[in-house]
Amino acid sequence: MLALIRSEWLKIRRSVIWLLLLVSPGLAGLIGLFGVREEQPGGPFPWLIALALMTALHAMLFLPLLTGVYAALVCRYEHAGGGWKQLLSLPVTRTRVYIVKFLFVMGLVALTQLLFLAVLLLIGTAKGGGGAIPWSELLGSVGRGWLACLPLAALQLAVSTAWSSFAAPLAVNVVFTIPNMLVANSADYAPYYPWVQPLLAMMPHQNGYDFGAFTLPSLTLLSVVMGSFVVFFLGGWAYFARKAV
Amino acid sequence: MNEWILETNGLSKQLGGRAVVNQLNLQVKQGDIYGFLGPNGAGKTTTIRMLLGLAKPSVGSIRIFGKDLRKERLSILRKVGSLVEYPSYYGHLNAIDNLETVRRLLDVPRSRISEVLEIVRLTKDAKRAVKGYSLGMKQRLGIATALLGQPDLLILDEPTNGLDPAGIQEIRELIKSMPREHGVTILISSHLLAEIEQMATRVGIITKGQMIFQDSIEALRRQAKPTIRISVSRPEEAWRMLLAKGLPVDWDQTRLTVGEVSDRTVASIVAALVQQDHDVYRVEEERVSLEDIFLEITGGEGSL
Numbered sequence: 067m068l069a070l071i072r073s074e075w076l077k078i079r080r081s082v083i084w085l086l087l088l089v090s091p092g093l094a095g096l097i098g099l100f101g102v103r104e105e106q107p108g109g110p111f112p113w114l115i116a117l118a119l120m121t122a123l124h125a126m127l128f129l130p131l132l133t134g135v136y137a138a139l140v141c142r143y144e145h146a147g148g149g150w151k152q153l154l155s156l157p158v159t160r161t162r163v164y165i166v167k168f169l170f171v172m173g174l175v176a177l178t179q180l181l182f183l184a185v186l187l188l189i190g191t192a193k194g195g196g197g198a199i200p201w202s203e204l205l206g207s208v209g210r211g212w213l214a215c216l217p218l219a220a221l222q223l224a225v226s227t228a229w230s231s232f233a234a235p236l237a238v239n240v241v242f243t244i245p246n247m248l249v250a251n252s253a254d255y256a257p258y259y260p261w262v263q264p265l266l267a268m269m270p271h272q273n274g275y276d277f278g279a280f281t282l283p284s285l286t287l288l289s290v291v292m293g294s295f296v297v298f299f300l301g302g303w304a305y306f307a308r309k310a311v
Numbered sequence: 312m313n314e315w316i317l318e319t320n321g322l323s324k325q326l327g328g329r330a331v332v333n334q335l336n337l338q339v340k341q342g343d344i345y346g347f348l349g350p351n352g353a354g355k356t357t358t359i360r361m362l363l364g365l366a367k368p369s370v371g372s373i374r375i376f377g378k379d380l381r382k383e384r385l386s387i388l389r390k391v392g393s394l395v396e397y398p399s400y401y402g403h404l405n406a407i408d409n410l411e412t413v414r415r416l417l418d419v420p421r422s423r424i425s426e427v428l429e430i431v432r433l434t435k436d437a438k439r440a441v442k443g444y445s446l447g448m449k450q451r452l453g454i455a456t457a458l459l460g461q462p463d464l465l466i467l468d469e470p471t472n473g474l475d476p477a478g479i480q481e482i483r484e485l486i487k488s489m490p491r492e493h494g495v496t497i498l499i500s501s502h503l504l505a506e507i508e509q510m511a512t513r514v515g516i517i518t519k520g521q522m523i524f525q526d527s528i529e530a531l532r533r534q535a536k537p538t539i540r541i542s543v544s545r546p547e548e549a550w551r552m553l554l555a556k557g558l559p560v561d562w563d564q565t566r567l568t569v570g571e572v573s574d575r576t577v578a579s580i581v582a583a584l585v586q587q588d589h590d591v592y593r594v595e596e597e598r599v600s601l602e603d604i605f606l607e608i609t610g611g612e613g614s615l
Binding site: 069070072073076077080081143146147148149151152153154155156157158159308310311 | 413418
């Protein structure tokens, strides 16, 4: 397992992935920088408003998109140069290969989340909010956002291993991510929609976002997320284990 | 224990209701260079995929190093080097990093990388991204990858695809030297008999998923014995006369032929013909090439 991780690391180390990591935190940072105003000049920095504002872009659009991109990227160099058949004719089990690929996708999502948090902290401190950082809300939001990406990552990894095209899984991902802004308004459908789950999970409560699916108790969301993650992951793994390469 | 290093038993693969590989019994001995021959689409690559565990057989079993592939896949694959169809590579990495991704999984010393690069003569280009390589260089990198784990069995699927004549020659020499120098057994597939003929010790010929010939290369060559063709003015009459004299001649309504016989017999046939006043136009040797035999065995549909 460790050997596989080290081998995978070598493939990913020299790829374009690192530039992508910066995209979403960067854009969200711009919004935070120019969009957040103190309630009264010289007053405390409104951390939760900044979080809500930046999350609206990051978690609604970029996080689900990037999760799909990461899943496609860790499969791309295998599809492109016939890597699957070389990798799978080495002494490795398919289960481990699949798990390691998934770990890398979630690792990259984690890095994205940490960068997002870093950007938010940077802006807040620069604007004089350094004294009263609401750590539990911020860390909770970033952590829940990561968890909410689990089913999406599992789904996208399954699609990316199945299709040798790089663009097709991404197209699917975009098509399902765009309706997020509509789906989020529906308390009935949103919890079961993997692409909107990161947004629901990351958005801080009681900040004016108390409509649609934003009022759902987090426990409900968590159980749906975990349940669908297990289903998607097992489905993708079962397919990959039987796939003829 | 038996002598086969690789053995399949009734190996079959159904794809879309069609038997792509049908009841294949492949037998490869220690130290063999086994030429796995067949026209395009005969089922060679499908068979090789099954040997490597990349595809599952519909029926039948595979034993490599005397172990069942289904049960001991990992320990078998540790000692098998392979190159399937076209070379696999990570284009954004250089040759050393490409080999390193595999080395980390095989757990062989790092020095093996420079050794195998030396063997396939890629040392000079080792630091360039592989996507800039020519097909021949990628193919050589693929062979280097196959050699990396010091395998006991090398499975090479059409390894000379896309190589120029000099490259083909080079790979051929390399393959021929492997069993001698490292005790490696090699299974090499091709649709070109001429290519296999120069290195294989044993051949298996497959067509439409079925094994139709499997023996030593000498056994195949024996089928290619020369015949003597004689053209005379009145062939049928000549045939009767020669048969009456007890000389071994065949007549198939168009040609008078003699199987592989001594010079002495040929001389007495000619003498008899001349004595009986037949005009002898030609006495010529006709060689059936291995190529012809291959075509004949595979039902003439070999794309050569």
